[in-house]
Amino acid sequence: MSPEVARLGHVALETPDLDESLSFYVDTSGMEIVERTDETAYLRSVEEYDHHSLSLTEADEPGIDHIGWQTEAPEHVAAFAERFEDQGLDVTWVAEGTEAGQGEAIRFEVPNGHRFELYGEMAKPEPPKERRSQLRNRQYDPTDNHPIAPNRIDHLQIWDQDAFECAEWIREELGFQVQEYYDLQDGSRWGTFLSACGVKIDLAIVQSENDDDDAAVHHIAFEVDSANDLFEAHNVMNENDVPVDGIGQHGISRGEFMYARDPTSGHRIEFNTGSYLTLDPHWDPVAWEENDISDGDDHQWIGGIDSLKRVTY
Amino acid sequence: MSPEVARLGHVALETPDLDESLSFYVDTSGMEIVERTDETAYLRSVEEYDHHSLSLTEADEPGIDHIGWQTEAPEHVAAFAERFEDQGLDVTWVAEGTEAGQGEAIRFEVPNGHRFELYGEMAKPEPPKERRSQLRNRQYDPTDNHPIAPNRIDHLQIWDQDAFECAEWIREELGFQVQEYYDLQDGSRWGTFLSACGVKIDLAIVQSENDDDDAAVHHIAFEVDSANDLFEAHNVMNENDVPVDGIGQHGISRGEFMYARDPTSGHRIEFNTGSYLTLDPHWDPVAWEENDISDGDDHQWIGGIDSLKRVTY
Amino acid sequence: MSPEVARLGHVALETPDLDESLSFYVDTSGMEIVERTDETAYLRSVEEYDHHSLSLTEADEPGIDHIGWQTEAPEHVAAFAERFEDQGLDVTWVAEGTEAGQGEAIRFEVPNGHRFELYGEMAKPEPPKERRSQLRNRQYDPTDNHPIAPNRIDHLQIWDQDAFECAEWIREELGFQVQEYYDLQDGSRWGTFLSACGVKIDLAIVQSENDDDDAAVHHIAFEVDSANDLFEAHNVMNENDVPVDGIGQHGISRGEFMYARDPTSGHRIEFNTGSYLTLDPHWDPVAWEENDISDGDDHQWIGGIDSLKRVTY
Amino acid sequence: MSPEVARLGHVALETPDLDESLSFYVDTSGMEIVERTDETAYLRSVEEYDHHSLSLTEADEPGIDHIGWQTEAPEHVAAFAERFEDQGLDVTWVAEGTEAGQGEAIRFEVPNGHRFELYGEMAKPEPPKERRSQLRNRQYDPTDNHPIAPNRIDHLQIWDQDAFECAEWIREELGFQVQEYYDLQDGSRWGTFLSACGVKIDLAIVQSENDDDDAAVHHIAFEVDSANDLFEAHNVMNENDVPVDGIGQHGISRGEFMYARDPTSGHRIEFNTGSYLTLDPHWDPVAWEENDISDGDDHQWIGGIDSLKRVTY
Known part of the structure; x- marks a missing residue:
């Protein structure tokens, strides 16, 4: 049996002030709190069935604790563990329930410092009774959804000092497929856009601007229905004094x-x-070369989001 | 001075159960309660500045109390009153504040039984402080808007036994412009689509199906941003067991x-x-003839909304 | 090795007048002709890479020739053939190129009369040079796309006399997953909604109204970007005197x-x-029961598309 | 009689290469050529009835010839002429037909160098027969519209050395209404947003960056249906190597x-x-103050479109 990763599950973030961060993720952005302990809040989007796609834990500094991926079957977790241990990787087992709602899991680092988690099982708690949709294929009744509530986690993008090395490891060891990649004129690979689920990009790995930059998360993406929703979300961010980095198209x-x-x-x-x-x-x-997409003043396929602020692990 | 009507202001409806109706208009449909007395609630949409565009009064039977139009200037109300009295119409003056937030007004019947109100001034109460938008050209902060909140009242459609007579009176006496009309093969006018504001349809007058039907309101329309919003509103209606009459395009x-x-x-x-x-x-x-828009199985410009339920004055 | 179906590939239709039908599919609906022989035209949508997702062949009567599914790997075609022949099914081999652009394939009937085709390979012709997008992940330059051009084939729905039997066979023999199903009050299964690709519905199988109805195709669905596009497509259909069966939400x-x-x-x-x-x-x-979705005047989850015209194989 | 301006009619632009510019406005942007002479092409958008909302004339340098406004009635042109001549303005009469499709007009300069035209009548040519919509309230059949064709001219924005003086003159002499304005911390007025038609902004007048900048046009705006259309238009611009200045919200x-x-x-x-x-x-x-809308890195109400390229008269 060859173990497989099925999909992106969640990202576990650290924040210096949990209540303040919840104000952003819940009150402003429309995510739902499924469970909360003293230190950690577990959130999901309104079309998600699993326990959480985002967790926030109070910590001294902002940080990323781990990125969680669900395996195709529960027994694949142990199979991956065995493989990685054979390679000499440091694999940590996480007992069922350590992360609320989640079955047994492993954590380990992929090049060059990204902390991944693999788990097989996750609880699927129903919405509170008064929030449940009458439709059997909808979770939350939209009547009471936040006006900009996103549907589900879609993908994340990470910065790495050696983006090619990182992507190659993930492709070979975790079996992700390459959907698109982007090569610079010097032949180096600036970015690789990988799929765990097989049908869309789940993980973008891009080259850090500086060689000594620590591994970092560029952004976590949540899906909405249409372009109209991007503008309304932008409005809501501005109303709540949330810093924004623009609207555009990749x-x-x-x-x-x-x-x-x-x-x-x-x-x-x-x-x-x-x-x-x-x-x-x-x-x-899809094989891109540097000249394919101008990043200058006049073309905006990428949108000029050049020097974004970084949060590391 | 020739007095002028500036725009559709509001519709005053009667309902057998005010609380239940508020559940529909506010909890399900996303309108805002601006003021409420024992018997009457005054509502507006989230992009409106005036005190109300809809009022609901508890009464024994469902009904329409009146349709309110704002004049171009406050003094136009008296000018209209004088004109109508000269014609022998029964004009009733309504003192300032009788209708909350509204200045002095007159009420009278237009053919064939529709109760109109003309007023010049309406208060513009600000949203509650915690709901105010930071943008100076937006009323309510969208963060807390209902997910399907419409923007503003747009138009209303009424049924009349002699739709042509009714439309002609309104055109001549109130100065509404004809934007479109629709003639049947027998040469009679099925519908006239009039503008008070001059740039869009504010009042549609269509022929009743039966000669002895009382004057009635077919629907009151509220504007939303895009077609996506129609589907989300449809979803919310279904979630709340609200009867719907379809999605389509006129x-x-x-x-x-x-x-x-x-x-x-x-x-x-x-x-x-x-x-x-x-x-x-x-x-x-725009001059339509009966054959221009098929209403059969195969064409749906109108959408086959044939035999809709009626509420009269 | 267990052979697998990867996705819905194409539907092969028959029409009494190929040129007239192309006027509908191409001039009105915005699909692209990739190749045409005397009798058959091969079409695809503007975001598709494969040779065709629809073929039209001139024939005496309207009909469905077959529904084509692509296997996960080319060698899976023979593996399926062997399995079906072992079961006594009548399997016909179709040589490479018999259907333009397509590798070797098999055809056979699934209960109760639906003609399926399995193939592993399909050519991916580029758009004509003057139509190619500058973007490496886009096929056709949108500048010259038809204003309502859909993106890609999405799913199809078929009518069957014994929809449960048909769905069960496809689930067991072809490995499709059940995404949703709908049971009537008498316990019978009205409809099964299956996935070949694993992430969305590719095939809906619904019960025929009459027991002696032949197997038929209800509709073939093509994806567009947003609800706005549905209205614009509806407009274009009406402009071209194309019969429509409404806009709504399932x-x-x-x-x-x-x-x-x-x-x-x-x-x-x-x-x-x-x-x-x-x-x-x-x-x-997702398990639906008959009372979950009212189909009456007042609720329109399904939309009252009751008695649609049928085309059989 | 007090003459009135009814609406923004058209802008007359100059271009060093008419054919090349038509490639941009027609082939890329989806406007329709209504009439063309050797030196000038007259264009409109697909929902417009009047002869043109944009004209392009070949000239040595890019430039703006004039901005055309339609008066409420034809006789208002002469009334405006008389008024301006009384004030000592240099008013030039333009004979009927000098500008194709247009009745008698006057041209004059408003502060500080903007060339305005007032006209009362404009021909309303039908679309070519094969392009006409079946709908009596639609001009062009959308089947053959360009995929990003805008609906109609909406407004224009101009740069002026003394934006307040320019706006005041237009408000007083042409009767435009102030919809919004924006004041800097030093008390000066950066921008005034005026309406000719009374229901929306038709003309934005903003302060030039440098005191000696000539009067210039910042942009001419055309309306589309929804936010989705902005993205598709952006795609089409990029495909055609057209320089873009971003997507956002004002x-x-x-x-x-x-x-x-x-x-x-x-x-x-x-x-x-x-x-x-x-x-x-x-x-x-609507009265804005400088601090209301941050233009910094983090807020993008305005969008950071700071140093745009200029074209003068």
């Missing part, structure tokens, strides 16, 4: 975006829509 | 619609978007 | 739709948007 | 925008949607 992935940052922790989220599905069993990775 | 006006009915009173509202502006000072009314 | 799948029919052949297409992805490796099929 | 007017520039002439157009109507007969101008 050339890579063709996703339309609105970026905002938790004022307390600096973590960036993206409201995202409009990307495509790769249902083709013979998908050829 | 040929006349080219407006896109979603119809829903207050379960308590039977009054129908439309969520509406996508119509056009007539800025042309030489606008020629 | 409860099952939560897809928003606009139905239109080729005036020449009667085949129905859906313009579709807004459904959800099932990335969950432990997806529980 | 605080003032709350319009959502996409800016692009004719590569040949440098004239900027805006694709615009989402602004509001002022139907209120007692509209209070």
Whole structure:
């Protein structure tokens, strides 16, 4: 049996002030608190069934604790553990329930410092009774949803000192597929856009600007229905004095975006829509070269989001 | 001085159960309560500045009390009163404040039984402090708006036994402009679509199906941003067990619609978007003939909304 | 090795007048002709890479020749053939190129009369040079796309005399997953909504109204970007005197739709948007019961599309 | 009689290469050529009835010839002429037909160098027969419209050395209403946003960056249906190597925008949607102060479109 990763599950973030950060993620951005302990809040989006797609833990400094991926079957967790230990990786087992709602898991570092978690099982708590949709394929009754509530976690983007090395490891060891990649004129790979689920980008790995930059998370993206929703989300961010990094369209992935940052922790989220599905069993990775997408004043496929603030692990 | 009507202001409805109707208009449909007395609630939409665009009064039976139009200047109210009294119409003066937030007004009947009100001044109360937008050209902070909150009242449609006579009177006496009209094959006018403000349809007058039908209101329309919003509003109506009369696009006006009915009173509202502006000072009314828009199985410009439930004055 | 189906590939339709039908699919609906022989035209949508997702062949009567599914790997075609022949099914091999652009394939009937095709390989011709997008992840330059051009084939719905039997066979033999199903009060299964690709509905199988109805295709759905596009497509259909079956939202799948029919052949297409992805490796099929979604005057989750015209194989 | 301006009619631009500029306005941006002479092309948008809302004339340098406004009635042109001549302004009469499709007009300069034209009558040519919509309230059949064709001219923005003086003159002499204005901390007025038609912004006048800058046009805006259309227009601009100045939302007017520039002439157009109507007969101008809308890194109500390229008269 070859163990497989099924999908991006959640990201575990650290914030210096949990209540303040919840104000951003819940009151401003429309996510739902599923469970809260003293130190940690577990959140999900309104179309998600699993216990959480985001957790926030109070800590001295803003940080990323780990990025959680769900395996195709529960027994794949142990299979991955065995493989990584054979390679000499430091694998830590996390008991069921340590992370609320989650089954047994492992944690380990991928190059060059990103902390990944693999788990097989996650509880699927129902919304509170008064919030449940009458539709059997909808979680929350939209009557009481936040006006900009996103649907579900979509992908995340990370910065790495050696983005190619990081991407290659994840492709080989975790079996992610390459959906798109972007090469600079010097032949080096600036970014690799990988899929865990097989039909869309789940993880973008891009080159850090400086060689000694620590591994960092660039943004976590949540899906919304349409471009209209990006503008309304942008309005709500501005009303709440949330720093934003613009509205635009990526050339890579063709996703339309609105970026905002938790004022307390600096973590960036993206409201995202409009990307495509790769249902083709013979998908050829999309190969970009530096000149394909101008990043100058006049072209904005990428949108000039050059020097964004960083939060590390 | 020739007095002028500036715009559609509000509709005053009666309902057998005010609390139940508020549940529909506020909790389900996203309108805001600006003021409430024992018997009457005054509502507006989130982009409106005036005190109310809808009022609901508890009464034995569902009904329409009046349709309120704002004059171009306050002194136009008396000028209209004088004109109508000269014609022998029964004009009733309504003192300032009788209708909350409203200045002195007159009420009278237009053919064939529709009760109109003309007023010049209306208070513009600010939203509660915690709901105010930071933007100086926005009323309510969208963070706390209802997810399907419409923007503003747009138009209303009424049924009349002699729709042509009613429309002609309103055109001549109130100075409304004809934006579009629709003639049947027998040469009779089925519907006239009039503008008070001069740039869009504010009042549609259509022929009752039966000669002895009392004057009635077909629907009151509120504007939303986009077609996506019609679907989300439709979802919310269904979640709340509100009867709906479909999503579609009108040929006349080219407006896109979603119809829903207050379960308590039977009054129908439309969520509406996508119509056009007539800025042309030489606008020629659009002249439709019966064969222009098929209403059969296969064409749906009108949408087959044939036998809708009626609420009278 | 257990052979797998990867995705819905194409539907092969028959029409009494190929040129007239192309006027509907291409001039009105915005699909692209990739290749044409005397008798057959091969079409795709503007975001598709494969040679065709629809073929039209001139024939005496309107009909469905087959429904084509792509296997996960080319060698899976033979593996399926062997399995079906072992079961006594009548399997016909179709040589490479018989269907333009397509590798070797098999055809066979599934209960109760639906003609399926399995193939592993399909050519991916580039758009004509003057139509190519500058973006490496986009096929056609949108500058010259038809204003309502859909993106890609999404799913199809078929009518069967014994919809449960048909769905069960496809689930067991082809490995499709059940995304949603709908049971009547008498305990019978009215509809099963299956996925070949694993993340969305690809095939809906619903019960025929009459026991002796032949197997038929209800509609073939093509994806568009947003609800706005449904209205614009509806407009274009009306302008071209194409019969339409309404705009609305399905409860099952939560897809928003606009139905239109080729005036020449009667085949129905859906313009579709807004459904959800099932990335969950432990997806529980959504179980609907008859009372969950009212189909009466007042609720329109399904939309009252009751007695639609049928085209059989 | 007090003469009145009814609406923004058209802008007459100059370009060094008419064919190249038509490639931008027609082939890329989706406007329609209504008439063309050797030196001038007259264009309109697909929902417009009048002969043109934009004209392009070949000239040595890019420039603006004039900005055309339609008066409420034809006889208002002479009334305005008399008034301006009494004030000592240099008024030039333009004979009927000098500008194709247009009746008698006058041209004159408003402070500080903007060339305005007033005319009362404009021909309303039908679309070519094969392009006419079946709908009596739609001009062009959308089947053959360009995929990003805008609906109609919406407004224009001009730069002036003394924006307050310019706006005051236009308000007093032409009777435009102030919809919004923006004051800097030093008390000076940075921008005034005026309405000719009375229900929306038709003319924005903003302060030039340098005191000796000549009068210039910042952009001419054309309306589209929804935010989705801004993204598709942005895509089409990029495909055609057209320089763009971003997608975003204005605080003032709350319009959502996409800016692009004719590569040949440098004239900027805006694709615009989402602004509001002022139907209120007692509209209070929206008064902004410098601190209301941050223009820094973190807030983007205005969008940081600071140093845009200029084209003068």
